[in-house]
Amino acid sequence: MNTQTSHKNLLSWYDKHGRHQLPWRNTDDLYHIYLSEIMLQQTQVNRVRDEYYPQFLQRFSTLKSLGESPLDDVLSMWSGLGYYRRAKNLHKTAQLTQGILPTTLKELKKLPGIGQYTASAICSFGLHQAVTVVDTNISRVIKRYFALLDVSEKVVSEYAKGFLNTHNPRDHNLALMDLGSLVCVPKNPKCDECPLFDSCQGKDEAQLYTKTKKKEYISMELFFGVCIKDGKIALHLSDDNMYKDMLVLPKVEPLEENLLGSFKHAYTKYRLDVHIYSIDELDGEFVWLCAEEFENAPISSLTRKAQKFFHKKGL
Ligand code: SF4
Known part of the structure; x- marks a missing residue:
C-alpha cells in the first residue's frame, strides 16, 4: 500500500x-x-x-x-x-x-x-x-x-x-x-x-x-503541623521546589505526640507518607485562612487534602 x-x-x-x-x-x-x-x-x-x-x-x-x-x-x-x-x-x-x-x-x-x-x-x-x-x-x-x-x-x-x-x-x-x-x-x-x-x-x-521503562518513584515521609486559631489555619508560602509559591502547612520535625493522623499522597514522581501534627507554637510569617478561603487560595493539592483530612477529624 x-x-x-x-x-x-x-x-x-x-x-x-x-x-x-x-x-x-x-x-x-x-x-x-x-x-x-x-x-x-x-x-x-x-x-x-x-x-x-x-x-x-x-x-x-x-x-x-x-x-x-x-x-x-x-x-x-x-x-x-x-x-x-x-x-x-x-x-x-x-x-x-x-x-x-x-x-x-x-x-x-x-x-x-x-x-x-x-x-x-x-x-x-x-x-x-x-x-x-x-x-x-x-x-x-x-x-x-x-x-x-x-x-x-x-x-x-x-x-x-x-x-x-x-x-x-x-x-x-x-x-x-x-x-x-x-x-x-x-x-x-x-x-x-x-x-x-x-x-x-x-x-x-x-x-x-x-517496551516501556518501569517508572521509578521516590518515597518520602513529610511531617506537617496544623495550628488553628479563631477558626483559621496557619499557612505559609512554600520556598521548596515541590510547591514553590504555593501556600502550604508549616513543616515540623517528627514529634513524639500530638499526631492527628497520616495519609498517603502521590505527586509527580513522589510517593509521600504524610503525617499531620497539632501544634500551638509557630515561628515566622503566616497567612491565616478559614475553611471557606481555602477554595480560592493558591494551595497545593497536598495541603487541600490535609485540610479535608483534619476537617473530617472535626478540627
Ligand atoms: S501496531 Fe498500531 S499502527 Fe500497526 S496495525 Fe496495530 S494498531 Fe495499527
Missing part, C-alpha cells in the same frame, strides 16, 4: 472516530490551543476538558488578560492541577508576548515552558503549518508502523516527518494522536480496527517496538 492510500485511510478513520468534540479542536485561537497543550502535559483529557480548561478561560479569556492578572490568581485557578511551574510559565509568556503569541516554531520555542512539542502543536493545530507533532501516542504509532526498534525520539521524529501528510497536516497529526490513544494503545493494540493495518510493518509484534 502506498503512503497516499495510508494517508487517505487514516483521515477517513479520523473523520468517523476522531475526538472532534474536544473544545480545543474546534478553535484556531492560539491561546486556547496553547493553554490546552500545557494543561494536557500532565493531566488526563477528561479532567482538563471538564474541570479546568473552561473555568480557566472564563477567568482569563485572553492571553493578555492572563498576563495582566496577579500570579496568585493564576496559581489559584491552577490549584489541583499540579506541576505549578506550568502556570508560572504561562503567566510569564503572557507578559513577555503582551498577549500575542508568535507564529513560528523558532520564536515559540524561545518562550518559557514552550518546548519542541508545544511549539509544534501550536503551529500544527492552530496555524495549520506542515510540521510534525510527536507526543507519546504518535511516537508509539510511528515506532510500530515502521517497526523501529530501540530508536531515539529524534529518529522517530524523522520518520514522522517523512510520513507527514502535507495536504492536511493538522488533521493528519490529530488522527495519529487519536489512533495512538484509541487503537494503537500501549497494551494489546486493536490492530483489526486500525486504518494503517495493511501497511503497518510492526503489527505482528507490536509490543516489541514499545
Whole structure:
C-alpha cells in the first residue's frame, strides 16, 4: 500500500472516530490551543476538558488578560492541577508576548515552558503549518508502523516527518494522536480496527517496538503541623521546589505526640507518607485562612487534602 492510500485511510478513520468534540479542536485561537497543550502535559483529557480548561478561560479569556492578572490568581485557578511551574510559565509568556503569541516554531520555542512539542502543536493545530507533532501516542504509532526498534525520539521524529501528510497536516497529526490513544494503545493494540493495518510493518509484534521503562518513584515521609486559631489555619508560602509559591502547612520535625493522623499522597514522581501534627507554637510569617478561603487560595493539592483530612477529624 502506498503512503497516499495510508494517508487517505487514516483521515477517513479520523473523520468517523476522531475526538472532534474536544473544545480545543474546534478553535484556531492560539491561546486556547496553547493553554490546552500545557494543561494536557500532565493531566488526563477528561479532567482538563471538564474541570479546568473552561473555568480557566472564563477567568482569563485572553492571553493578555492572563498576563495582566496577579500570579496568585493564576496559581489559584491552577490549584489541583499540579506541576505549578506550568502556570508560572504561562503567566510569564503572557507578559513577555503582551498577549500575542508568535507564529513560528523558532520564536515559540524561545518562550518559557514552550518546548519542541508545544511549539509544534501550536503551529500544527492552530496555524495549520506542515510540521510534525510527536507526543507519546504518535511516537508509539510511528515506532510500530515502521517497526523501529530501540530508536531515539529524534529518529522517530524523522520518520514522522517523512510520513507527514502535507495536504492536511493538522488533521493528519490529530488522527495519529487519536489512533495512538484509541487503537494503537500501549497494551494489546486493536490492530483489526486500525486504518494503517495493511501497511503497518510492526503489527505482528507490536509490543516489541514499545517496551516501556518501569517508572521509578521516590518515597518520602513529610511531617506537617496544623495550628488553628479563631477558626483559621496557619499557612505559609512554600520556598521548596515541590510547591514553590504555593501556600502550604508549616513543616515540623517528627514529634513524639500530638499526631492527628497520616495519609498517603502521590505527586509527580513522589510517593509521600504524610503525617499531620497539632501544634500551638509557630515561628515566622503566616497567612491565616478559614475553611471557606481555602477554595480560592493558591494551595497545593497536598495541603487541600490535609485540610479535608483534619476537617473530617472535626478540627
Ligand atoms: S496495525 Fe496495530 S501496531 Fe500497526 S499502527 Fe495499527 S494498531 Fe498500531
